[in-house]
Amino acid sequence: MAKLLQGATGDWEVVIGMEVHAQVVSKAKLFSGASTEFGAEPNAQVSLVDAAMPGMLPVINEECVRQAVRTGLAIGAAINLTSVFDRKNYFYADLPQGYQISQFKYPIVGEGEIVIDVDGENKTIGIERIHLEQDAGKSLHDQNPTLTYVDLNRSGVALMEIVSKPDLRSSEEAGAYLKKLRTILRYIGTCDGNMEEGSMRADVNVSVRRPGDPLGTRCEIKNVNSVRFVQQAVEVEARRQIDIIEDGGTIKQETRLFDPGRGETRSMRSKEEAHDYRYFPDPDLLPLTLTQAWVDDLNAHLPELPDAKRNRLIEDLGLPAYNAAVLTAEKESADYYETLLAAVAKATGKPVKDFATATSNWVMSDYFGALNKAGKDVTNSPVTIDNAAKLQKLLIDGVISGRIAKDVFEIMFETGGDPELIVEEKGLKQVSDTGAIEAAIDAIMAANADKVAEYRSGKDKLFGFFVGQVMKQTQGKANPGVVNDLLKAKLAG
Amino acid sequence: MTALTDLTIVEARAGLTAGEFSARELTQAYIDAMTAARGLNAYIAETPDHALAQADAADQAIRAGTAGPLAGIPLGIKDLFCTEGVHSQASSKMLDGFKPAYESTVTSNLWRDGAVMLGKLSMDEFAMGSSNETSYAGAVINPWRAQGSDQNLVPGGSSGGSSAAVAAHIAAGATGTDTGGSIRQPAAFTGTVGIKPTYGRCSRWGIISYASSLDQAGPIARTVRDAALMLGSMAGYDPKDSTSINRPVPNYRAALTGDIRGLKVGIPKEYRPDTLPPEIQKLWDQGVAWLKDGGAEIREVSLPHTQYALATYYIVAPAEASSNLARYDGVRYGLRVNGSNLNDMYAKSRGAGFGGEVKRRILIGTYVLSAGYYDAYYLKAQKVRSLIARDFATAFQDVDVLLTPTAPSAAFAVGETTDPISMYLNDVFTVPASLAGLPAMSVPTGLSSTGLPLGLQLIGRVFDEETVLNVGSVIERAAKFTARPTSWWRA
Amino acid sequence: MSIDLSTVRRIANLARIEVAEEELPPLATELNKILAFVEQLEAVNTDDVQPLTSVVDAQLPQRVDEVTDGGYPDRVLANAPHAEHGFFTVPKVIE
Ligand SMILES: [Mg+2]
Numbered sequence A: 001m002a003k004l005l006q007g008a009t010g011d012w013e014v015v016i017g018m019e020v021h022a023q024v025v026s027k028a029k030l031f032s033g034a035s036t037e038f039g040a041e042p043n044a045q046v047s048l049v050d051a052a053m054p055g056m057l058p059v060i061n062e063e064c065v066r067q068a069v070r071t072g073l074a075i076g077a078a079i080n081l082t083s084v085f086d087r088k089n090y091f092y093a094d095l096p097q098g099y100q101i102s103q104f105k106y107p108i109v110g111e112g113e114i115v116i117d118v119d120g121e122n123k124t125i126g127i128e129r130i131h132l133e134q135d136a137g138k139s140l141h142d143q144n145p146t147l148t149y150v151d152l153n154r155s156g157v158a159l160m161e162i163v164s165k166p167d168l169r170s171s172e173e174a175g176a177y178l179k180k181l182r183t184i185l186r187y188i189g190t191c192d193g194n195m196e197e198g199s200m201r202a203d204v205n206v207s208v209r210r211p212g213d214p215l216g217t218r219c220e221i222k223n224v225n226s227v228r229f230v231q232q233a234v235e236v237e238a239r240r241q242i243d244i245i246e247d248g249g250t251i252k253q254e255t256r257l258f259d260p261g262r263g264e265t266r267s268m269r270s271k272e273e274a275h276d277y278r279y280f281p282d283p284d285l286l287p288l289t290l291t292q293a294w295v296d297d298l299n300a301h302l303p304e305l306p307d308a309k310r311n312r313l314i315e316d317l318g319l320p321a322y323n324a325a326v327l328t329a330e331k332e333s334a335d336y337y338e339t340l341l342a343a344v345a346k347a348t349g350k351p352v353k354d355f356a357t358a359t360s361n362w363v364m365s366d367y368f369g370a371l372n373k374a375g376k377d378v379t380n381s382p383v384t385i386d387n388a389a390k391l392q393k394l395l396i397d398g399v400i401s402g403r404i405a406k407d408v409f410e411i412m413f414e415t416g417g418d419p420e421l422i423v424e425e426k427g428l429k430q431v432s433d434t435g436a437i438e439a440a441i442d443a444i445m446a447a448n449a450d451k452v453a454e455y456r457s458g459k460d461k462l463f464g465f466f467v468g469q470v471m472k473q474t475q476g477k478a479n480p481g482v483v484n485d486l487l488k489a490k491l492a493g
Numbered sequence B: 001m002t003a004l005t006d007l008t009i010v011e012a013r014a015g016l017t018a019g020e021f022s023a024r025e026l027t028q029a030y031i032d033a034m035t036a037a038r039g040l041n042a043y044i045a046e047t048p049d050h051a052l053a054q055a056d057a058a059d060q061a062i063r064a065g066t067a068g069p070l071a072g073i074p075l076g077i078k079d080l081f082c083t084e085g086v087h088s089q090a091s092s093k094m095l096d097g098f099k100p101a102y103e104s105t106v107t108s109n110l111w112r113d114g115a116v117m118l119g120k121l122s123m124d125e126f127a128m129g130s131s132n133e134t135s136y137a138g139a140v141i142n143p144w145r146a147q148g149s150d151q152n153l154v155p156g157g158s159s160g161g162s163s164a165a166v167a168a169h170i171a172a173g174a175t176g177t178d179t180g181g182s183i184r185q186p187a188a189f190t191g192t193v194g195i196k197p198t199y200g201r202c203s204r205w206g207i208i209s210y211a212s213s214l215d216q217a218g219p220i221a222r223t224v225r226d227a228a229l230m231l232g233s234m235a236g237y238d239p240k241d242s243t244s245i246n247r248p249v250p251n252y253r254a255a256l257t258g259d260i261r262g263l264k265v266g267i268p269k270e271y272r273p274d275t276l277p278p279e280i281q282k283l284w285d286q287g288v289a290w291l292k293d294g295g296a297e298i299r300e301v302s303l304p305h306t307q308y309a310l311a312t313y314y315i316v317a318p319a320e321a322s323s324n325l326a327r328y329d330g331v332r333y334g335l336r337v338n339g340s341n342l343n344d345m346y347a348k349s350r351g352a353g354f355g356g357e358v359k360r361r362i363l364i365g366t367y368v369l370s371a372g373y374y375d376a377y378y379l380k381a382q383k384v385r386s387l388i389a390r391d392f393a394t395a396f397q398d399v400d401v402l403l404t405p406t407a408p409s410a411a412f413a414v415g416e417t418t419d420p421i422s423m424y425l426n427d428v429f430t431v432p433a434s435l436a437g438l439p440a441m442s443v444p445t446g447l448s449s450t451g452l453p454l455g456l457q458l459i460g461r462v463f464d465e466e467t468v469l470n471v472g473s474v475i476e477r478a479a480k481f482t483a484r485p486t487s488w489w490r491a
Numbered sequence C: 001m002s003i004d005l006s007t008v009r010r011i012a013n014l015a016r017i018e019v020a021e022e023e024l025p026p027l028a029t030e031l032n033k034i035l036a037f038v039e040q041l042e043a044v045n046t047d048d049v050q051p052l053t054s055v056v057d058a059q060l061p062q063r064v065d066e067v068t069d070g071g072y073p074d075r076v077l078a079n080a081p082h083a084e085h086g087f088f089t090v091p092k093v094i095e
């Protein structure tokens, strides 16, 4: 169901399409052998090809082709066995060739789709195409009062431009789409999804219309580099357009920039001039041809995708849908959870299904909670998989109670210690010895004869009081199941 | 005794191997000749020190028995080739001061085989022209003059510095590049041999691009045998050029058997316009007779789309050029004229850096690619280009090689042709093979009524340079073209 | 088709070539001559003809993903008309 925006004159529907530029994971650039690594000295990762020296020629990197095809396969898209590189001609400071090598008429990947989840509802977003192209260099406008500095390190790095259909209808959907796309790319390892470093940038096309009307005039908001900013940009841009139309104005199709500081979009001066890119096939390159057998092989070796993994966790392991969704939203979380499950299975010799849900709860609340609080993530967690598995084993085997487990984990998180040793050293083992527990119960019943009488006369609620007293007396180490059973029997008289 | 500079490459190699003279002596002789011929304006940059150092290295290699096939041979290099640390400006002010930090693959191959670089040869700016009048350094003068005339003639273009230098014996051979005839037409205008190999045979890496889908490097030399020798060094697969073809380079000299018995030679009837000067027609007929005498079978063939080749070329080449030349923006190299903002700096730099013909072609190319015109011009031209290529493929089902005139006239006077279209018509016979990517060669075959050289063109199948060269050698031997310009330019 | 002065101005701007106002009319004349010449292609029937993509019958070669180039900012900047702190420079751009 589309979420409508309210204007002064009625409801408006916002229509959003996105062009996401995702940097391909590769060692070298799309058409040159220079490194793609982030953060080098200016112009240190520039080949003569990237600097567009006279007579330099492009040669394509096979890994970039492979990654684009894998991405296409991951979104169920048609792979075009013949695609063509075109030149997009325009002049700009960070575009040394005076053209960008891109794919215009015949992209490498055709139509596909991505399923997003907004408020528990699934929605399928169409993908129009994915094409390969060169990134531009970087202009630095604030280093000198009269000059713009140009660093070509990024020039020629491979990008996938992933173009959605105008299927998104709210800022939430736009955010969910970008998140989901990022998740898929990270699952298959074709883009690191690092938005702060610019590995993913979104051009967001926004228009508004009355529900049921044809599409309105759109504005393109360039280079938005976080999910939050995409959502904010959509909201302020939709509102801006609604205000203009309701004031009797018309929307001018243009390129705009989102200013997160001011929370507004503004027209881009450098893009004011109407462009005429004069696309034509790059005569330095031949058409790119692939074989179906090669594509099929890549498809066969694609790792499990987030939706498939989530469904498997629900169907095969019996996880609650919520847990499965949370754990598969980030590849690292899913990887961590699954590695832990395997380690616990190995340690306990029990089938995964027996403890999958309990472990998922522990991962989501205790573990991620602690990581969050400490500002860490699974990659720099102080708790190793082995130790986490040992902790789960202690729980599953009934050596410690859930309450003690929380204390042990706290120590593990601080010290990186082995839970078995911690339990041993601190004497935290659960007491299941009925003799010791019986003695404690007897003592408590003797000291609280009045309460025993009340209980016996029907005040069932006092049962909790007795449990609490026993646990207190045993410093929480008594096995709660044993305590329950014994208490029930003894109180019954 | 013959002057060292009068030896062909093959003869000079023999003399060097026999120890009759050293590479240093040979190189010095060429440096002296080059210096004395500055009036021709063939060289845009002389590199005598570089040449002598390479000559010394060649002498050592010859003594050590490790000499390559071109060891000690002094060559001129067209300014379109990037040569490390040496003037490489495509004869354009736009590339003012540019000295590349790299060496083109073709010239690297020549140095690998021991050749010596005398200097960089002038050319039409960015290889755009047919008369070598558009270089920022001024027109190159053809060593040939009409009988009884002291009027300066053009050496053809765009490899006009190359053809003039070889004809004046101020280089033993020279590199050229050919996009629509820029090796063959200047060879014809100067009584030299010039071959454009199959597209993809020579690497384009490090050659300043004009029109990527057409540009090919090739040699200009005094004899077919010299051209074969040079081409053997220049050619070869280069993984740095995606359009370079990975197939072995044959021994081109071994192909020069002189035996053409049973070979089928096609005469395209469309290369016979009404305006063809009778003396060129006569020469062509003569060429047919020579090949018949050699045992070849002559057949008329039809290339029906030939008449559209020039128009096709003048869409495709400018379109590619408009994009290839966008990198000259005053930021990373070359001329920069300051402006009030980025676009102003671009426009001023490019306005000042490019000459008239280059600007015209960039503007035409920009126009034919622009929104609304792409289909009518560029796409249409690429379709006609398919038809032109198909014509050749059909003809080559019946014949092994084609014989045509190289150019519709002999060399004309400097400053005589000012209208762009008239200038373009010089390439009417050379452009079709370029559009189809075929190997083609011009061989000098005789003199015009005014004593100026004329050439015939041979066009071969894709990668069949061997037949082109072999048939060329037969014509060369029959024509006995030994005429030389008088050395009027010697100071 | 014939192009007028404003078209020449527009193309020159697209191509980033400064053309003085008084040079526009002769330039337009020249360009129109060339366009008139190339327009003879209209006479060719190209129905069902595919545009030529490459004169050579070959596959696009692909290289292995290895870092084999770069690491020489000095060579990259060697010919720059103006460079500062390892950067190329252009007149200040306002985005
Ligand atoms: Mg885009």
Ligand SMILES: [Zn+2]
Pocket: A021, A133, A161
């Ligand atoms: Zn893009």
